Amino acid sequence: MAASVAETGTGMKKVAILGGGGMIGQKLARHIAANGLGGQEATLHLHDIGFPPWPTDLPAPEERTGDIAAPAEAEWLAALAPDVIFHLAAVVSGEAEQDFEKGWRVNVDALRRILEALRAAHEASGGRYRPRFVFASSIAVFGPPFPEKIGDDFLCAPQTSYGAQKAIGELMVSDFSRKGFIDGIAIRLPTICVRPGKPNKAASGFFSSIIREPLAGQEAVLPVPDTVRHWHASPRAAVGFLTHAATIDLAALGSRRALNMPGVSCTVVEQIEALRRVAGEAAVARIRREPDPAIMAIVEGWPRDFAPERALALGFRAERDFEEIIRIHIEDELGGAIPG
Amino acid sequence: MAASVAETGTGMKKVAILGGGGMIGQKLARHIAANGLGGQEATLHLHDIGFPPWPTDLPAPEERTGDIAAPAEAEWLAALAPDVIFHLAAVVSGEAEQDFEKGWRVNVDALRRILEALRAAHEASGGRYRPRFVFASSIAVFGPPFPEKIGDDFLCAPQTSYGAQKAIGELMVSDFSRKGFIDGIAIRLPTICVRPGKPNKAASGFFSSIIREPLAGQEAVLPVPDTVRHWHASPRAAVGFLTHAATIDLAALGSRRALNMPGVSCTVVEQIEALRRVAGEAAVARIRREPDPAIMAIVEGWPRDFAPERALALGFRAERDFEEIIRIHIEDELGGAIPG
Numbered sequence: 001m002a003a004s005v006a007e008t009g010t011g012m013k014k015v016a017i018l019g020g021g022g023m024i025g026q027k028l029a030r031h032i033a034a035n036g037l038g039g040q041e042a043t044l045h046l047h048d049i050g051f052p053p054w055p056t057d058l059p060a061p062e063e064r065t066g067d068i069a070a071p072a073e074a075e076w077l078a079a080l081a082p083d084v085i086f087h088l089a090a091v092v093s094g095e096a097e098q099d100f101e102k103g104w105r106v107n108v109d110a111l112r113r114i115l116e117a118l119r120a121a122h123e124a125s126g127g128r129y130r131p132r133f134v135f136a137s138s139i140a141v142f143g144p145p146f147p148e149k150i151g152d153d154f155l156c157a158p159q160t161s162y163g164a165q166k167a168i169g170e171l172m173v174s175d176f177s178r179k180g181f182i183d184g185i186a187i188r189l190p191t192i193c194v195r196p197g198k199p200n201k202a203a204s205g206f207f208s209s210i211i212r213e214p215l216a217g218q219e220a221v222l223p224v225p226d227t228v229r230h231w232h233a234s235p236r237a238a239v240g241f242l243t244h245a246a247t248i249d250l251a252a253l254g255s256r257r258a259l260n261m262p263g264v265s266c267t268v269v270e271q272i273e274a275l276r277r278v279a280g281e282a283a284v285a286r287i288r289r290e291p292d293p294a295i296m297a298i299v300e301g302w303p304r305d306f307a308p309e310r311a312l313a314l315g316f317r318a319e320r321d322f323e324e325i326i327r328i329h330i331e332d333e334l335g336g337a338i339p340g
Numbered sequence: 341m342a343a344s345v346a347e348t349g350t351g352m353k354k355v356a357i358l359g360g361g362g363m364i365g366q367k368l369a370r371h372i373a374a375n376g377l378g379g380q381e382a383t384l385h386l387h388d389i390g391f392p393p394w395p396t397d398l399p400a401p402e403e404r405t406g407d408i409a410a411p412a413e414a415e416w417l418a419a420l421a422p423d424v425i426f427h428l429a430a431v432v433s434g435e436a437e438q439d440f441e442k443g444w445r446v447n448v449d450a451l452r453r454i455l456e457a458l459r460a461a462h463e464a465s466g467g468r469y470r471p472r473f474v475f476a477s478s479i480a481v482f483g484p485p486f487p488e489k490i491g492d493d494f495l496c497a498p499q500t501s502y503g504a505q506k507a508i509g510e511l512m513v514s515d516f517s518r519k520g521f522i523d524g525i526a527i528r529l530p531t532i533c534v535r536p537g538k539p540n541k542a543a544s545g546f547f548s549s550i551i552r553e554p555l556a557g558q559e560a561v562l563p564v565p566d567t568v569r570h571w572h573a574s575p576r577a578a579v580g581f582l583t584h585a586a587t588i589d590l591a592a593l594g595s596r597r598a599l600n601m602p603g604v605s606c607t608v609v610e611q612i613e614a615l616r617r618v619a620g621e622a623a624v625a626r627i628r629r630e631p632d633p634a635i636m637a638i639v640e641g642w643p644r645d646f647a648p649e650r651a652l653a654l655g656f657r658a659e660r661d662f663e664e665i666i667r668i669h670i671e672d673e674l675g676g677a678i679p680g
Contacts, residue, residue, distance in 0.1 A: 161515050164514065172504070179501070256483070
């Protein structure tokens with residue numbers, strides 16, 4: 001099997017981020033622009049349907065706008081021949097549930113076409129080209145009933161089309177890797193919290209908004225009981241997972257190339273107590289309880305805790321507790337201090 | 341959600357078997373032609389790339405010849421609007437490994453196109469059409485390391501493209517079922533043994549040939565140590581699994597619609613002892629040990645034992661032991677007596 005170009009190359013590393021205009025994609029891109037990747041300088045190529053403004057103090061990446069499911073985009077990627085490809089482009093859970101065709105087209109067909117284009121590039125290179133391929137999967141691949149902690153050999157039983165599509169993506173990445181066409185890994189991200197920006201309609205949105213809004217002096221709605229337990233990691237941890245996945249030796253993975261990432265398991269009441277310690281009673285008082293049976297029913301089907309032993313053994317790290325997650329939000333999004 | 345036509349219809353049940361020309365497909369078709377399905381008479385529609393002669397004493401089915409991955413075949417199926425669809429059509433393990441593109445095209449793309457055509461038919465019917473869809477999956481979805489017995493919540497970690505494609509098929513059948521477009525179930529068949537017919541080049545072929553050939557007075561080669569343990573069921577049991585899957589209420593499955601089927605876990609030496617009890621020392625003497633490291637390496641990655649609790653609770657049944665598997669072969673393939 002040919003060695004990965006990413007492992008043997010010297011000098012500049014060519015890095016593509018599909019979904020590079022999104023929240024995690026932008027954080028990842030800026031981190032790599034500032035720090036390189038795995039101790040090497042990197043040239044950055046971002047793909048998405050659109051991009052926010054790029055910071056003027058960082059070297060500008062290529063920004064390519066297009067529909068990731070269009071054949072021309074897979075051809076662009078294969079012709080670019082990156083050493084490392086991050087695949088973050090996805091139709092998210094709620095939209096994939098509402099627009100069944102779009103979810104399958106973007107989350108499955110686009111990935112399949114990209115992998116086929118990379119296989120063709122691998123073969124055209126006589127087997128020398130074999131990019132590191134980091135696929136952002138999700139704990140949405142799991143469904144209840146759950147054990148107390150989800151272990152590394154627990155089945156995928158998705159409750160949404162998004163989860164099914166991510167599980168299918170993992171199987172494709174694994175098989176194309178087993179055949180040696182790519183050197184792939186799928187990382188199952190926890191719910192990313194505290195998500196910066198405005199409140200959105202995602203069923204999981206409240207996990208972030210009950211922290212973000214009170215810190216910003218605004219009211220937030222809590223639609224579920226305090227006892228709800230869930231699995232979290234910060235945006236900074238997500239960037240760490242992705243860069244670590246891009247640079248470690250994957251031989252130890254064998255043919256199980258989908259990994260549960262570490263995270264913080266905590267209840268809503270533990271989230272609120274952490275907020276109280278960090279920001280005081282006034283912040284907590286801005287959380288308004290407004291039970292929503294529809295959201296509660298969805299959240300019932302979500303994972304609550306994991307024992308991510310393989311990922312920990314490979315050096316993946318998340319936060320120690322939810323208080324650290326809040327402090328990272330204050331550092332990374334609020335300039336290190338609570339407003340007001 | 342609309343009730344399944346298969347559950348509410350009276351009179352003739354319309355049954356399609358995709359892959360109806362293969363070994364299991366023919367046994368299933370003849371069983372249904374002779375016995376109906378679930379206590380109802382059935383009209384049979386078989387699809388495959390070719391067919392063996394149909395027995396003259398049974399009502400002749402429709403036999404449609406074509407490439408299951410061609411769009412016209414999915415359209416034919418949706419226009420036919422069967423009450424029950426058995427999907428057995430597949431490129432087998434060895435061929436899917438050698439011809440990567442063909443495996444994905446037939447084992448994944450064809451199924452996806454069929455499910456999309458059935459979804460369109462469901463929607464065109466205002467939600468009334470929702471066929472029972474029985475997908476033949478395989479224990480090839482699993483990969484080592486294994487627990488002593490594989491339980492119902494063990495992960496899919498396929499070691500072959502065939503296994504990956506079957507696992508993807510299961511996820512598609514589950515998600516299309518969750519959305520109510522079909523009423524699907526995926527059953528993971530054990531290795532089918534004793535397979536009738538000539539020896540073939542499949543790595544698993546010896547499990548059948550060390551029984552079949554000696555019973556026919558011919559020599560058979562055993563390429564692995566006596567201690568190899570594997571998971572078997574007879575062709576008759578496979579037909580039973582399929583018809584049971586087509587007729588039971590699937591509500592109890594919830595969203596976990598892929599089921600490990602029951603089987604017989606035994607070692608090669610237990611197979612040979614069973615042969616000795618049924619056919620005597622002369623038959624056993626026709627087994628020639630000829631170790632093959634390549635086959636041994638493949639077989640090392642195969643499941644050895646299961647605890648198929650959900651399937652047993654739903655009434656799926658296999659043989660009690662390997663001796664019963666041999667006696668069924670003698671009854672069904674050799675006219676009830678050992679030749680010679």
